[in-house]
Amino acid sequence: MARGRRAGPTRTRTAILDAARASFAARGYDAVSLRGVARRAGVDPALVHHFFGTKSALFAAAMELPVDPGSFVATLAAGDPATLGERIVRALVELWDGAGAFAGMLGLIRGAVSHPDAARLLREFVSSEILGPLAASAAPDHPQRRAALASSQIIGLAMARRIVAIEPLAGADAAWLAAAVGPAVQRYLTEPLP
Amino acid sequence: MARGRRAGPTRTRTAILDAARASFAARGYDAVSLRGVARRAGVDPALVHHFFGTKSALFAAAMELPVDPGSFVATLAAGDPATLGERIVRALVELWDGAGAFAGMLGLIRGAVSHPDAARLLREFVSSEILGPLAASAAPDHPQRRAALASSQIIGLAMARRIVAIEPLAGADAAWLAAAVGPAVQRYLTEPLP
Numbered sequence A, B: 001m002a003r004g005r006r007a008g009p010t011r012t013r014t015a016i017l018d019a020a021r022a023s024f025a026a027r028g029y030d031a032v033s034l035r036g037v038a039r040r041a042g043v044d045p046a047l048v049h050h051f052f053g054t055k056s057a058l059f060a061a062a063m064e065l066p067v068d069p070g071s072f073v074a075t076l077a078a079g080d081p082a083t084l085g086e087r088i089v090r091a092l093v094e095l096w097d098g099a100g101a102f103a104g105m106l107g108l109i110r111g112a113v114s115h116p117d118a119a120r121l122l123r124e125f126v127s128s129e130i131l132g133p134l135a136a137s138a139a140p141d142h143p144q145r146r147a148a149l150a151s152s153q154i155i156g157l158a159m160a161r162r163i164v165a166i167e168p169l170a171g172a173d174a175a176w177l178a179a180a181v182g183p184a185v186q187r188y189l190t191e192p193l194p
Helices: A009-027 A034-041 A045-052 A055-062 A069-077 A081-097 A102-114 A116-138 A143-163 A174-190 B009-027 B034-041 B045-052 B055-062 B069-077 B081-097 B102-114 B116-138 B143-163 B174-190
Strands: none
Touching: A009 A034, A009 A045, A009 A055, A009 A116, A034 A045, A034 A055, A045 A055, A055 A069, A055 A116, A069 A081, A069 A116, A081 A102, A081 A116, A081 A143, A081 A174, A102 A116, A102 A143, A102 B102, A102 B143, A116 A143, A116 A174, A143 A174, A143 B102, A143 B143, A143 B174, A174 B143, A174 B174, B009 B034, B009 B045, B009 B055, B009 B116, B034 B045, B034 B055, B045 B055, B055 B069, B055 B116, B069 B081, B069 B116, B081 B102, B081 B116, B081 B143, B081 B174, B102 B116, B102 B143, B116 B143, B116 B174, B143 B174
């Protein structure tokens, strides 16, 4: 007996991820909802919640990021705010260095330098899910300004280490980079701004 | 009488610039010489010197950068080393904001995220002509390490302001950015490193 082409879990998951990629590419991060992705995929919104839980987890799966941004941020925010800069740098460098883990980030950066829509997607995702919440967890004031400044250093570190490959940043270990670059991120997150 | 197709100054200059672009694309920045560019263009090396003077000026013309890197760096290095970070950030932001002036920089960054050869070109140029000499002018030690760290912040600022367009960095004026980001660059250039 031939197997029918049923909408099984794998096909449903694939359809949701395809719809998510199309939604994020067209609308950026902030304007996309799990409900809208479900509608585009032609599935019940409860299924999207069932498979992915949160928008950030859906984004991470669609973009092949190596971790769920929600738990990544929660772990960092739970530590001492006075060492947040060093911990962010170390955790991100270790993440990028994981086998195959930089591919998703590289895709986001490549997209951002070629297409304004992809630049908006990277900007909104980093601000809404990574550095915005981290700045709000640690900063006395101006979380958006602090998140933007920290983003400039983090994006530049990703470029310098993994894309432009500037030595000694390309070959340095995560602990040294955390000690060298962490204080700059820390200053943006918690010290007085102009 | 019809005008013949003579190898006049404009055609010679164009041939040199084409040869320079091909040489830099294939070999990076450091391995290219004015003599090699002249050979590729089929002109006398004295003509390349006559039109462009230095390799950095030839590179700037070939890549449509808005200034000669040599005089840009000389002006910055002539000031107080204690304010170098803020002056670098302010001068670069004002440069990028000039009409049409970011196109060359954007081309270099777009190339770098797509092709390892273009990444090498950006890396070698920034290190050899911009931040390497500036770090050497101001730093007590480790000029390459300092230049690399400063590069990470400068490249990230260019990405955040002009490509990913993260607010408030995208809309901030040069003086505010110099005050906010300059101290991070200053720290990389002159303060003790791990």
